[in-house]
Amino acid sequence: MKRRMINSLLGVVLVVVVVFCVPLALIEKQGIVNTANDRVDAAAVRILGLVENRLAAGEPVTGEKFAALVNADSYVTVAIPGQPPISAGTPIDGPTITATETGASGETVTVSQSRTDVDHEIGNMLLLLGLVALLAVQAAVALAVWQAKRLARPLTELAETAERLGSGDPRPQGRRYGVPELDRIAEVLDLSAERVARMLTAERRLAADASHQLRTPLTALSMRLEEITALAEDPRTVREEATIGLQQVERLTDVVQRLLTNQRDPNSPTAVTFDLDEVVKQQVEEWGPPLRDSGRRLVIEGLRGVRVMGTPGTVAQVLATLIENSLMHGAGTITLRVRRSGTSVVAEVQDEGPGVPAELGNRVFERAVSGRNSxxxxxxxARDLAEADGGRLELLSLQPPVFALFVARSRESD
Structure with a gap:
């Protein structure tokens, strides 16, 4: 591209130089020749005037009388009727410029001047024009190289930005070059980079959310399968555990479906009226084995038979996250307490552990913030799920730790 730009600009300059210099050279050359001719004509007129004056005065005409009017590089011949030709100066070899003037008495004056000085002057003029043309071409080359670099560098950077964008590096550059067309391309690439960055962030967030949300159902399902394996001789127990395992599979399917639905349409309405006791019972069955294995227990307190508005799978997932959080980071008995608060139903999860460090506070709901190396x-x-479902998740107490899920109360419960 640089070469094309340089060649194009250089070609334009060469055409301009040729179009300008050739006519100028011809005009200047003709001007120099005309000036020389005028100079020789003027000398011939002056000498003719001298000759006529002497003839009118009856004085003799000799070469010495007008030798002072003759230049060193000129040769003058005076022809007077009835007299031999009179000459002054040195005869000229080579090309000459000649002027002839005739007087009233028939006398003729011929002045010849060598073309050497004229040719030398023409040569100097052509040399000067050539130097000017050469300087113009050099300046054009320098300008073309500078302009090519100025335009090629942004294009190179834009190509690198596009390549980086295609390779998964969506950082916008924010560079502008003072050229409207290039600035527009840079702006479009920056906007595309921001969109790609948002898409990649959403994809990574989806992967992280899916990994975390699927872990709990898979863990529970794994424990149920282990129970089935350990109690294979008791058909009734196997049937019960298999039923619970199927419920875990259904929950896992619901989690996957909800993740995909939220990814496609975050505003998709899924709220229904359901009995909160069913979700609480599910949590008791799900977390019973791991709590027994760790020597801990889950206690249910508060209201019964409360109906709420929301998504059962979302509420279950939030409560499971809170219970798992207490199991991993807390200690002692875990209490799941249900109560009313205005138009909401509050499900509180509390344990007897050391609680949340004071320096964390509500920052525990921020991503990548953890006080126990998780x-x-x-x-x-969990907070995102609760808010997307029309509720909210809050930390009511640091010590003892109390997390509260606020869910809209159904009118059927009034």
Whole structure:
């Protein structure tokens, strides 16, 4: 591209130089020749006037009388009727410029001047024009190189930005070059980079959320399968555990479906009226084995038979996250308490552990913030799920730790 731009600009300059210099050279050359001719004509007129004056005065005409009017590089011949030709100066070899003037008495004056000085002057003029043309061409080359670099560098940078964007590096550059067309391309690439960055962030967030949300159902399902394996000789127990395992599969399917639905349409309405006791019972069955294995227990307190508005799977997932959080980071008995608060139903999860460090506070709901070397995703995902479902998740107390899920109360419960 640089070469094309340089060749194009250089070609334009060469055409301009030729179009300008050739006519100028011809005009200047003709001007120099005309000036020389005028100079020789003027000398011939002056000498003719001298000759006529002497003839009118009856004085003799000799070469010495008008030798002072003759230049060193000129040769003058005076022809007077009835007299031999009179000459002054040195005869000229080579090309000459000649002027002839005739007087009233028939006398003729011929002045010849060598073309050497004229040719030398023409040569100097052509040399000067050539130097000017050469300087113009050099300046044009320098300008073309500078302009080519000025335009090629932004294009190179834009190509690198596009390549980087295609390779998964969506950082916008924010560079502008003072050229409207290039600035427009840079702006479009920056906007595309921001969109790609948002898409990649959403994809990574989806992957992290899916990983965290699927972990709990898969863990529960794994424990149920282990129970089935350990109690294979008791058909009734196997049937009960298999039923619970199927419920875990259904929950897992619901989680996957909800993740995909939220990814396609975050505003998709899924709220229904359901009995909160069913969700609480599910949590008791799900977390019974791991709590027994760790020597801990889950206690249910508060209201019964409360109906709420929301998505059962979302509420279950949030409560499971809170219970799992207490199991991993807390200690002692875990209490799941249900109560009313205005137009909401509050499900509180509390344990007897050391609680949340004071320096964290509500920052525990931020992603990548954790006080126990965990991923820091669980509570952030739980809060997002609660808010997307029309509720909210709050930390009511640091010590003892009390997390509260606020869900809209159904009118059927009034």
């Amino acid at each position: 991923t820091g995703i669980g509570l952030a995902v």
